[in-house]
Amino acid sequence: MTPDHAWHPTQELLEHSNVAVLCRKLGVDGYRELQRRSVADPDWFWTHAMRDIGVVWDVPPLRIRGEDRRIATTRWFPGGRTNLVDSCLERHISEGRGDSIAFRWETEDGTGGLLDYRQLAERCARIASGLRALHIGVGDRVGAYLPPGREAFELLFACAHMGAVLVPMFSGFGVDALAERLADARAKVLVTADATARRGVRHDMAAIARRAAAEANTVRHLVVVGRDGAESLPESPGGVRPVSGRAAPRPETVRWEELTASPPCPRVSLPAAAPFLLLHTSGTTGRPKGAVHTHGGFPVQVGSEVRYNLDVRPGDVVFWVTDPGWVMFPLVAVGSTLACASVLAYDGAIDHPEPTRLWRLLEDHAVTVFGSSPSLSRSLMGRPLPDAAAPRRVRILGSTGEPWTEDAWHWYSAEFGGKRCPVINISGGTEVGGSLLGSAPTLPQSPCSFSGPCLGVDAAIVDAAGEPAAEGEKGELVVRQSWPGMTRGLWRAPGRFAHTYFRRRPGLWSHGDLASGVGDEWFVHGRMDDVIKVAGKRLGPAEVEQAVLGHPRVVEAAAVGVPHPVKGESLWCFVVTREGPLAEAESARIRERVAAALGPAFRPSRVVAVPGLPRTRNGKVMRRLISDLISGDPPGDLSALVDARVMDAILAAVRSQPR
Known part of the structure; x- marks a missing residue:
């Protein structure tokens, strides 16, 4: 994947975005230099960021970090006392902004309020x-x-x-x-x-x-x-x-x-270390893990991302399609109120009762910052657009949850965003308390890309030996220093915390994402658990799915590795189609598309048409569950899925469709 910039920052963003203003204030030459300094001297960066974000302390911390700087045990803001309500709500009232709208809501039947x-x-x-x-x-x-x-x-x-x-x-x-x-x-x-x-x-x-x-x-x-x-x-x-x-x-x-x-x-x-949130992960790999986030670390971390990556400013209206059980809900709630912006929540299907309900929501509530998962874009791509396709007031598009495919990214940027909005891609997780990677509104963007690590995050991409991966080569995303939003541990499971994140690479946080870097841009290719190894060759599912989704009848796709006695794994593709099952000739064309895009070694062994994919309510497709299902391994907890019945439907499709 070679950077090919599809969007360039406007002069307004270069001069007036929050991160541009901060760079001028600190005498730093742009986002990339700020990121480098933020990991070289975290105490310097977070001291200035906290003031800029507006974090209020009842008792200021003795220092930014405790003396123990080991990544698993770093203490943030020792000695400090606070309550995030002061920073998010009370501060604005005392500064004369109490009449500003903090929250707006609407339900599927059209009722709502402010x-x-x-x-x-x-x-x-x-x-x-x-x-x-x-x-x-x-x-x-x-x-x-x-x-x-x-x-x-x-x-x-x-x-x-x-x-x-x-x-x-x-x-x-x-x-x-x-x-x-x-x-x-x-x-x-x-x-x-x-x-x-x-x-x-x-x-x-x-x-x-x-x-x-x-x-x-x-x-x-x-x-x-x-x-x-x-x-x-x-x-x-x-x-x-x-x-x-x-x-x-x-x-x-x-x-x-x-x-x-x-x-x-x-x-x-x-x-500062008092718990604020206990967020459980999806639990698809066993008993759900409870990530702990604090009054000190969480608002500082999400305040930075919302302010400097998503560029949320006072008076903005922020709408992220999410569920209260996903980390994005508290991230947007806390980060946006820190910025004295307004948060919109919608309870209902975004395409009901008419396909253009989403556009009406954006228009009626004057939304300026909108975020969703790539899967939402893929679900909307084939539908008729309203006459004014690009929402008029939206100036920032956000994205998280899973890797993009290029066609969906281009649709989101050009058709939905009218080519005028940056696509701020962020990637992290429940345990991260925000994001590890993010896009900057002041840097050019290639499709599906990140500008690199978020400010204050010392991330790297390493190969199997733990050495820095070569440019363009895929490796594991790791972090070398603690960051404020990092979970303070797993609830009632300190041993599991160390085993999950630090066992494989002592001294490094192993995040489990497959990533690569090309030039100054970074790309995420999916979870390490989803990596497919065919005859010793490794690839991420997103590359396969990009080729499969080019077929005109394919709406969604999931590529998984299935154990094979000779190759180690064989490649299977599961597809959701428009208008009925696939003919054998169509399946053959999909196999050839993948082979042409990635090489003959990666020609799929099977293409299976299914009614749906196992997807969590935050939009992630759980490819590992499909692989376990085909392999006969116990799939574990399915409670995070939107509809667990899809697993039975996938198994029935595999058995009924010829090889």
Whole structure:
């Protein structure tokens, strides 16, 4: 992949973007020089970045980092005391911006509303007081099983206000997945909605939450948000299930309105290392891991990314298509409010009731910064566009979740963005507390590329021997120094933390992504677990899928390696098609497309048409699950998938379609 710049920064971004202003203030010659200095002297960079971002300290830290600089044990901001609510909400009120809109929301039926910073701060103080009345104190865990909307946003800041630890969970989880995470966190309270709607169909969340809370055996109060006008709260179906040989107590039900009616309570001052979030990973490789993020590190990290990469400024309206259970929800919520911007949340299908619902949302709410996953672009590419295809006010396009294919990137940049917006690609994860790699709004962009590591992130690409990978060669993405957003450990699993991230390469954070660098730009090719090795040759699935998606009838594709007695692995391609199954001649043409693009050695052994791919609610296609399914290996926890039934459909397709 050779850099071929498809977008160049405008003069406005070169002069007035947040990162350009910071570079002038610090006397630094542009983003790349700032990135180099930020890893050469992290204390210097984060000192200036914190001030620029607007982080408020009750007690300033003694230093930026503790004396132990080992990556796994670095302490950030020792001695400091803070509460991120001061930085995100109270600061703007005290500076005379309390009337600025902090949050706006809309549901699928068109209802919605606005909250300014003053209203949001007061409501969060009331909700925090209501949680205290339920005997929640500093450090106690509060589960959130909510659709994207007002309550998820308010609860995040309410927990921070009074020092509780928020445990967000995907709004599509079933009983077992929800109960497992509640039990792991030992959550005392679970907040849910009575129901949500997708494509006009009501989904009963409270019934699932009630059963999961009882099964977890730690939840004492179930707080229910009345969203669909139900007169009474749903009863637990089938009674309480026994747990560990004894009946679990039935959680007491409390209405959300009771929390919000409480008198405001003062916010608490907390050590910088006090936990703010407990975010579980998807759990597809075993028991879900709980990543811990703090009041000190998380806002500093996401504040930097949102300010310097996404270029969010006061008055911007930020809309990221995400679920409250994914790290992008708190990242956007905290990062945008630090910038005194407005966050939009939408609860519903973005193409319902009409295909152009997304465009209407962007127009009605005057969205200026929009983000999604590449899979969303691929799903929209084949649909008719509205007359004014490029949203008028959007100036920044964001992207994360999985690697791009070039055709989808070009569509997002040119057709959706009108060629005027940078595509700010960011890549990190739940445990990262933000991103390791990012695009800069002041640098030219090639399709699918990153400008390199985010500011303050000392990342590298290494080969199998741990040496720097040659230009253009794929290697593993690693990090050599701690960064503020890095998880402070895995919840109740310190040994698992060291084993997961530092066992393979001692002294380096092994992130597990396959990456390469060409010139000054970086590219991500997927997870190391997804790497396919055919006859000793290694490639990432994105390269194969790029070739497959060039076929006019293919909508989605996943390339996986399947064990082979001679080659080690053979290449199989799973495709979702338009208008019915593939004919054998079409499958043959897809094989030839891949062979022509990547070489005869990588001609797929099979092309299987399937009704869908195993995808998490954050948009990631779980290729490893397909490989395990075909190989006969246990797939592990499927609770993070949008629809686990797709696995049975894939197996049936493999068995029914000829080789």
